[in-house]
Amino acid sequence: xxxxxxxxxxxxxxxxxxxxxxxxxxxxxxxxxxxxxxxxxxxxxxxxxxxxxxxxxxxxxxxxxxxxxxxxxxxxxxxxxxxxxxxxxxxxxxxxxxxxxxxxxxxxxxxxxxxxxxxxxxxxxxxxxxxxxxxxxxxxxxxxxxxxxxxxxxxxxxxxxxxxxxxxxxxxxxxxxxxxxxxxxxxxxxxxxxxxxxxxxxxxxxxxxxxxxxxxxxxxxxxxxxxxxxxxxxxxxxxxxxxxxxxxxxxxxxxxxxxxxxxxxxxxxxxxxxxxxxxxxxxxxxxxxxxxxxxxxxxxxxxxxxxxxxxxxxxxxxxxxxxxxxxxxxxxxxxxxxxxxxxxxxxxxxxxxxxxxxxxxxxxxxxxxxxxxxxxxxxxxxxxxxxxxxxxxxxxxxxxxxxxxxxxxxxxxxxxxxxxxxxxxxxxxxxxxxxxxxxxxxxxxxxxxxxxxxxxxxxxxxxxxxxxxxxxxxxxxxxxxxxxxxxxxxxxxxxxxxxxxxxxxx
Amino acid sequence: xxxxxxxxxxxxxxxxxxxxxxxxxxxxxxxxxxxxxxxxxxxxxxxxxxxxxxxxxxxxxxxxxxxxxxxxxxxxxxxxxxxxxxxxxxxxxxxxxxxxxxxxxxxxxxxxxxxxxxxxxxxxxxxxxxxxxxxxxxxxxxxxxxxxxxxxxxxxxxxxxxxxxxxxxxxxxxxxxxxxxxxxxxxxxxxxxxxxxxxxxxxxxxxxxxxxxxxxxxxxxxxxxxxxxxxxxxxxxxxxxxxxxxxxxxxxxxxxxxxxxxxxxxxxxxxxxxxxxxxxxxxxxxxxxxxxxxxxxxxxxxxxxxxxxxxxxxxxxxxxxxxxxxxxxxxxxxxxxxxxxxxxxxxxxxxxxxxxxxxxxxxxxxxxxxxxxxxxxxxxxxxxxxxxxxxxxxxxxxxxxxxxxxxxxxxxxxxxxxxxxxxxxxxxxxxxxxxxxxxxxxxxxxxxxxxxxxxxxxxxxxxxxxxxxxxxxxxxxxxxxxxxxxxxxxx
Numbered sequence: 001x002x003x004x005x006x007x008x009x010x011x012x013x014x015x016x017x018x019x020x021x022x023x024x025x026x027x028x029x030x031x032x033x034x035x036x037x038x039x040x041x042x043x044x045x046x047x048x049x050x051x052x053x054x055x056x057x058x059x060x061x062x063x064x065x066x067x068x069x070x071x072x073x074x075x076x077x078x079x080x081x082x083x084x085x086x087x088x089x090x091x092x093x094x095x096x097x098x099x100x101x102x103x104x105x106x107x108x109x110x111x112x113x114x115x116x117x118x119x120x121x122x123x124x125x126x127x128x129x130x131x132x133x134x135x136x137x138x139x140x141x142x143x144x145x146x147x148x149x150x151x152x153x154x155x156x157x158x159x160x161x162x163x164x165x166x167x168x169x170x171x172x173x174x175x176x177x178x179x180x181x182x183x184x185x186x187x188x189x190x191x192x193x194x195x196x197x198x199x200x201x202x203x204x205x206x207x208x209x210x211x212x213x214x215x216x217x218x219x220x221x222x223x224x225x226x227x228x229x230x231x232x233x234x235x236x237x238x239x240x241x242x243x244x245x246x247x248x249x250x251x252x253x254x255x256x257x258x259x260x261x262x263x264x265x266x267x268x269x270x271x272x273x274x275x276x277x278x279x280x281x282x283x284x285x286x287x288x289x290x291x292x293x294x295x296x297x298x299x300x301x302x303x304x305x306x307x308x309x310x311x312x313x314x315x316x317x318x319x320x321x322x323x324x325x326x327x328x329x330x331x332x333x334x335x336x337x338x339x340x341x342x343x344x345x346x347x348x349x350x351x352x353x354x355x356x357x358x359x360x361x362x363x364x365x366x367x368x369x370x371x372x373x374x375x376x377x378x379x380x381x382x383x384x385x386x387x388x389x390x391x392x393x394x395x396x397x398x399x400x401x402x403x404x405x406x407x408x409x410x411x412x413x414x415x416x417x418x419x420x421x422x423x424x425x426x427x428x429x430x431x432x433x434x435x436x437x438x439x440x441x442x443x444x445x446x447x448x449x450x451x452x453x454x455x456x457x458x459x460x461x462x463x464x465x466x467x468x469x470x471x472x473x474x475x476x477x478x479x480x481x482x483x484x485x486x487x488x489x490x491x492x493x494x495x496x497x498x499x500x501x502x503x504x505x506x
Numbered sequence: 507x508x509x510x511x512x513x514x515x516x517x518x519x520x521x522x523x524x525x526x527x528x529x530x531x532x533x534x535x536x537x538x539x540x541x542x543x544x545x546x547x548x549x550x551x552x553x554x555x556x557x558x559x560x561x562x563x564x565x566x567x568x569x570x571x572x573x574x575x576x577x578x579x580x581x582x583x584x585x586x587x588x589x590x591x592x593x594x595x596x597x598x599x600x601x602x603x604x605x606x607x608x609x610x611x612x613x614x615x616x617x618x619x620x621x622x623x624x625x626x627x628x629x630x631x632x633x634x635x636x637x638x639x640x641x642x643x644x645x646x647x648x649x650x651x652x653x654x655x656x657x658x659x660x661x662x663x664x665x666x667x668x669x670x671x672x673x674x675x676x677x678x679x680x681x682x683x684x685x686x687x688x689x690x691x692x693x694x695x696x697x698x699x700x701x702x703x704x705x706x707x708x709x710x711x712x713x714x715x716x717x718x719x720x721x722x723x724x725x726x727x728x729x730x731x732x733x734x735x736x737x738x739x740x741x742x743x744x745x746x747x748x749x750x751x752x753x754x755x756x757x758x759x760x761x762x763x764x765x766x767x768x769x770x771x772x773x774x775x776x777x778x779x780x781x782x783x784x785x786x787x788x789x790x791x792x793x794x795x796x797x798x799x800x801x802x803x804x805x806x807x808x809x810x811x812x813x814x815x816x817x818x819x820x821x822x823x824x825x826x827x828x829x830x831x832x833x834x835x836x837x838x839x840x841x842x843x844x845x846x847x848x849x850x851x852x853x854x855x856x857x858x859x860x861x862x863x864x865x866x867x868x869x870x871x872x873x874x875x876x877x878x879x880x881x882x883x884x885x886x887x888x889x890x891x892x893x894x895x896x897x898x899x900x901x902x903x904x905x906x907x908x909x910x911x912x913x914x915x916x917x918x919x920x921x922x923x924x925x926x927x928x929x930x931x932x933x934x935x936x937x938x939x940x941x942x943x944x945x946x947x948x949x950x951x952x953x954x955x956x957x958x959x960x961x962x963x964x965x966x967x968x969x970x971x972x973x974x975x976x977x978x979x980x981x982x983x984x985x986x987x988x989x990x991x992x993x994x995x996x997x
Contacts, residue, residue, distance in 0.1 A: 030953075108536065360949065457510065460510055
């Protein structure tokens with residue numbers, strides 16, 4: 001028999017998406033060594049951020065042993081192959097950022113260099129035509145990727161789901177595996193006078209919830225990490241000025257069910273369209289420094305297709321992160337630790353990432369080693385900073401000058417870490433390479449090229465092949481992509497094939 | 507509209523050892539229109555990347571891309587296969603372990619092994635279970651390179667090649683000649699500066715000046731070009747890497763074995779590479795040894811000794827000059843890290859192949875990644891000297907980079923923090939840490955989980971091991987057949 005230390009009493013504050021994901025993750029993956037209680041208040045309600053996700057969510061759901069179909073049914077989920085960005089680089093232009101690659105490396109030279117060479121001769125089609133994920137998305141088709149190494153395996157997928165249903169789904173799951181739920185509002189916090197660590201949360205009715213480790217999922221209020229521990233907030237509004245969203249669900253306007261999210265640039269931000277099984281999520285993410293809430297609501301009502309199911313609801317947020325996400329015995333997960341606007345659907349990923357690292361670095365037995373805390377903060381900061389730069393790129397790589405908002409983001413000074421990446425791309429068509437973090441080469445290339453930011457020069461080796469030969473080779477690839485897409489079922493058809501993943505009819 | 511960059515017209519490779527020749531081949535294959543000239547001779551035994559009788563798996567992939575056939579190395583350059591390296595003594599008397607290549611193990615199996623390694627063993631209880639298929643095969647002396655493109659029970663086993671260095675160089679020369687690469691013998695006696703921080707031309711004694719767009723310094727530790735550059739700066743590693751003297755043994759009798767050895771003795775470390783051309787032995791010590799004493803440890807005559815300077819070029823790419831291998835980083839030859847580093851740097855250069863006009867940011871990006879590669883080697887080497895018994899022989903030294911955190915995370919959690927551009931994969935680091943005497947901790951999730959998955963993974967591994975042994979022929983017989991077949995007259 002193994003020696004099992006006393007279970008660590010984990011108290012999660014906040015019953016939103018991040019809170020229930022954390023509770024479920026810890027309870028499922030660290031049974032015996034942790035016990036989990038969650039405090040939530042119905043009066044406060046949840047934000048329910050993130051209706052679109054990244055492929056990583058599949059790993060999370062799988063690791064918890066949750067059946068994909070049951071999960072899709074509960075959250076009214078559809079499949080997602082990427083995001084269609086419209087009007088970002090220039091009004092009238094669009095591109096899809098896929099969960100997949102474009103073409104393939106030839107003779108050690110990345111596909112985009114060959115594509116640039118072809119474009120120089122006026123012989124290139126859109127780069128998305130050489131990506132199976134993009135081509136399938138445009139055709140409204142879907143099939144899970146194939147195993148192995150063929151063309152059919154060159155993409156991944158995620159889900160578009162109703163975030164207000166995802167939290168409760170995780171709640172039911174978590175409660176089913178022993179997470180204790182406490183309804184109530186926290187009015188004060190008890191701390192150990194010597195260490196400053198938290199020891200208990202005091203609820204409005206006087207109940208005292210003791211714990212060894214506290215996970216702050218209280219959203220922007222950041223009750224434990226921000227308010228109680230005073231962990232500083234690094235504000236990134238100057239780079240990412242959007243700080244509000246006006247959300248308004250609508251009925252589907254057509255029978256098409258897009259296997260992708262649409263992000264359309266607006267005069268003071270952008271609006272999302274996220275197709276769920278029964279409705280279309282709509283919202284306008286905007287900068288309150290540039291337009292008023294009323295103007296944003298009017299704009300989303302005017303732009304949204306389909307019959308509105310509710311009046312617009314305003315959500316407030318601010319981009320940035322706490323300088324430390326783990327301080328004392330408090331770990332912030334989700335908005336309590338940081339926020340990046342939903343342009344690339346990263347909110348749920350960032351919560352999941354923090355949960356994964358917390359589980360890896362979990363203080364078994366209850367004693368927190370400062371080295372684990374430092375490691376957690378290092379990893380979380382790196383992820384946030386890399387995602388931040390990638391988001392800024394979407395605003396900065398533009399020729400738009402039709403509003404104050406676009407003038408600001410087009411001309412602003414970007415972080416040095418991004419400036420170096422941009423310059424490397426401009427001068428040589430190359431991507432700064434790293435293996436850790438969220439967005440790799442293909443993502444950067446999708447945005448650069450999609451937003452019309454062509455480099456000045458590309459790889460010298462591309463000039464060695466005659467343009468006609470190059471055109472023939474890429475045409476073969478395009479035909480293979482087209483042929484593969486033709487064998488894929490429609491997104492709606494594929495979804496409907498299995499009743500187990502369909503929500504009750506609305 | 508983006509245009510292709512004007513390609514390099516001529517590249518001069520300084521240094522005619524295997525690394526310089528392979529670099530020339532790589533550039534020529536990438537840019538057939540570019541004239542490539544190799545100047546100068548083999549930089550000699552202190553250029554460890556050039557003198558290496560063996561490499562790591564990355565080199566196999568690079569060779570494949572450059573048209574250097576594995577079969578040719580085996581049949582024409584005294585090639586042989588290494589599946590594992592056995593480390594002994596680093597964690598103390600009688601302690602040891604085996605490091606294989608690749609990352610093919612099921613995570614549940616890794617946890618199962620971690621549990622075994624961490625277990626307090628009762629007297630008489632056996633050593634921990636074998637950690638890889640490669641070790642199973644090496645200990646049974648069974649192997650043949652699996653046929654590419656079809657799944658076999660040994661297809662997941664990664665391996666490294668050994669060779670006879672002069673024959674390997676001849677093989678590369680033949681390839682270089684076939685590709686039309688020029689060769690100018692003679693010493694570099696002059697460097698002609700160009701605009702700003704560039705080199706315009708290099709003078710070769712008795713041959714005049716050779717102009718080029720790009721210069722590669724493969725001259726070994728003297729760094730004939732880079733060290734003369736006004737922008738050259740050296741990052742010193744001597745505080746963290748304690749080997750000061752390396753003794754080179756005369757190759758001993760040929761050995762047929764699938765494993766090599768790295769042993770810690772009371773005086774220093776001994777590296778043994780089992781070549782079918784002979785046993786290659788190196789000894790590294792913190793202090794000079796009398797010749798007789800060194801020869802006892804080498805197990806034969808000492809051919810020479812090298813006094814080590816340790817460190818790396820702060821920026822291996824300056825102007826239009828790029829240093830590779832020992833010209834970029836100098837460190838003790840504890841395993842084939844020199845050639846592996848040199849080849850990864852070469853691959854990076856080919857990936858980022860510049861045009862005639864070099865931009866500052868591509869240089870910066872190359873230097874960033876190249877420095878990560880070099881510091882990765884620095885960390886892996888320092889790990890050896892942080893091992894308990896190594897500290898008794900070499901003293902205690904500050905740990906560079908994130909090594910202290912890696913050891914800490916490994917001991918407490920069995921976790922290997924990810925670092926970019928390391929020479930070893932996570933699973934290889936895990937095996938190395940165990941072989942050096944550290945005991946892995948268990949991940950929190952493994953503490954909490956029941957062991958059903960681990961039991962299943964063990965059973966699956968046992969079945970795979972059995973299938974691998976049934977599939978792989980005795981290695982010595984396979985090698986004899988292969989060499990015999992290659993010597994048979996054609997037709």
